[in-house]
Amino acid sequence: MKTILLVDDSTSIRNIVKGSLVREYLVLEADNGQAALDLVAKGTAVDLFLLDVNMPVMDGLTLLKHIKANPLFAKTPVLMLTTETKQERRQEAKTLGATGWILKPCDPETLLAALKNLL
Amino acid sequence: MIVLLGAWLASLGLTAAVTVRVVRTRRTPAAPPVPPPVFPPVPQVLSPPPDVRDEVPAPVPPELRLHRDLQVRLGQSIVGQLRSTTDPLSANLLEIRSDLVDLAQKVRTHDQISAGQEDRDWLQGDAAAVKTDMAEAARLTRETTQSMATHIHALKKTLRTILEVNGEVADLSDRINVLSINASIEAARAGTSGRGFKVIASQVKSLALETSAFLAQVRTLLQGAQDLFDRVDRDLEGKGTAVETLLLKQDASFISLQDNYREQGVRFSQLCRTIEGFVGRLDLQVNRLSPLVQLHEVTVQELENLNQVFVHVLDQVLAPGDGSPPGEAQVHAWGTLVREHLTTAGELAVLDAVLAAWGCPPADEAPPRVGSLELF
Incomplete structure (x- = not known):
């Protein structure tokens, strides 16, 4: 079973997204970018990252930068799952190496289809 | 955003004291003293940006200060109440889906053993x-x-x-x-x-x-x-x-x-x-609730953002000026400040409409569709 690291400061969003994925994937959680970095620093294997953009402590774009700088995860797909609609943020994520951008609220089937396509 | 609010509220305590002194000077000596407004303490997480703190003027009209404070606290209260329903609801849905996955797995295993x-x-x-x-x-x-x-x-x-x-x-x-x-x-x-x-x-x-x-x-x-x-x-x-x-x-x-x-x-x-x-159909039904709960959470976040926007606007109103209507540059500057707090396409569209009514051109980019997926 593939592992997905879901990073979002909203407990509700984490619960709902995890609920949609739990049938087919092992879902790990972190409530901000720094917590996610701490998790992968322990050697946790991750097959795909699912990141919110606006988060306290460390936002999703900064986390994306760290992920892509890590040789272990440089090629790991990263999907941004956010309410953020500003074009410049999306462009920044693309430049930093994000794989895709999904706007919340999203249909679980759309998300699952994207994950199946990437994993 | 919460950081800024916390800091501003801290500064409000000082401002409120100033306001009280102003009120006292306006009353007759026979009138009973008006007690200073008492607000519950709001935790301060980080210091606000110096430019914002410096822009808060004193003294200012007391009713606007009260309005600002009510906006902050009532907004936080509403957001808190909404979130207190979303979190348990999403936790229950997660539990139901996990149980369904578990049940489906057990049934499948028993079926396989039976026909093994x-x-x-x-x-x-x-x-x-x-x-x-x-x-x-x-x-x-x-x-x-x-x-x-x-x-x-x-x-x-x-x-x-x-x-x-x-x-x-x-x-x-x-x-x-x-x-x-x-x-x-x-x-x-x-x-x-x-x-x-x-x-x-x-x-x-x-x-x-x-x-x-x-x-x-x-x-x-x-x-x-x-x-x-x-x-x-x-x-x-x-x-x-x-x-x-x-x-x-x-x-x-x-x-x-x-x-x-x-x-x-x-x-x-x-x-x-x-x-x-049956489990599959139930799972599908529960799955259909997912976007609704997400929407609920996004709406809560929008309310939180809007609350901060109102506070920003009030702060701008509270700033000293010459009494003349704001020019296009001023409105644009306010719009930029407010835009920083907004994320969803709906909020940004409303902002653009308001700015357009004040003579500012809307943003060039068309807002993306909610729920859309763009693979780079």
């Missing part, structure tokens, strides 16, 4: 061997019964032959007896010279009588043996038939057991599929 190779092997292997052994036992029983019946028939035939011989010997004995009587008569007729012959005739007669008695005894024994063989023969035939019937019945029972087992397996599998279907 081991059971089919048992039916086709050990159980089939039992069936073969039973058939072999039936065959051996049948052969043994037939063999014994053949031997008994042969013995009965031999007995009949012996009885026939016995009858012939009895007949011979009778004739010897008659002959001895005739010899006795002839000996008597011969007188003294036939006396010796009379003795022999008497002994022959005695021998003939003893032989008849012996033959009668043998015949009785032979007839008893014949009756015994007849009973054994009938018993053997009856037992053989009973054993064969029993084995055939067991064979039928085994076939019935096999059929029953298969039928139970089919029914169990159907039940499993029904449960799986």
Whole structure:
């Protein structure tokens, strides 16, 4: 079973997204970018990252930068799952190496289809 | 955003004190003193940006300060209440989905075990061997019964032959007896010279009588043996038939057991599929709630953002000015400041509409569709 690291400061969003994925994937959680970095620093294997953009402590774009700088995860797909609609943020994520951008609220089937396509 | 609010509220405490002093100076000396407004402490996470803190003026109209403070606190209260419903709801949905996944997995496992190779092997292997052994036992029983019946028939035939011989010997004995009587008569007729012959005739007669008695005894024994063989023969035939019937019945029972087992397996599998279907439909229904709960959470975040926007706007209003309406540059600057707090397409569209009404051109980019997925 593939592992997905879901990073979002909203407990509700984490619960709902995890609920949609739990049938087919092992879902790990972190409530901000720094917590996610701490998790992968322990050697946790991750097959795909699912990141919110606006988060306290460390936002999703900064986390994306760290992920892509890590040789272990440089090629790991990263999907941004956010309410953020500003074009410049999306462009920044693309430049930093994000794989895709999904706007919340999203249909679980759309998300699952994207994950199946990437994993 | 919460950081900024916290910091501003901290600064509000100082401002509120200033406001109170202003109010007191406006009242008559006879009027009772107005107590300063008491607000619950709001935790301060980080310091606000210096430029924002510096822009908060003092003194300012007290009703605007009150309005600002109410906006902050009521907004936080509403957001808190909404979030206190979303979090448990999403946790319950996660629990339900996890349980459904668990249940579906268990049902699938039991179904696989039920229709598993081991059971089919048992039916086709050990159980089939039992069936073969039973058939072999039936065959051996049948052969043994037939063999014994053949031997008994042969013995009965031999007995009949012996009885026939016995009858012939009895007949011979009778004739010897008659002959001895005739010899006795002839000996008597011969007188003294036939006396010796009379003795022999008497002994022959005695021998003939003893032989008849012996033959009668043998015949009785032979007839008893014949009756015994007849009973054994009938018993053997009856037992053989009973054993064969029993084995055939067991064979039928085994076939019935096999059929029953298969039928139970089919029914169990159907039940499993029904449960799986139900779980799948339930899972789908629960899944359909996912966007709604997400929307609820996004709406809460929007409210939180809007609350911060209102506070920003009020801060701008509270800033000192010359009383003239804001120019396009000022409105644009406010718009930029507010835009920083907004994320969703709906909020940004409203902002653009407001800015357009104030003479500022809307943003160039078209807002993306909610729920859309863009792969880079």
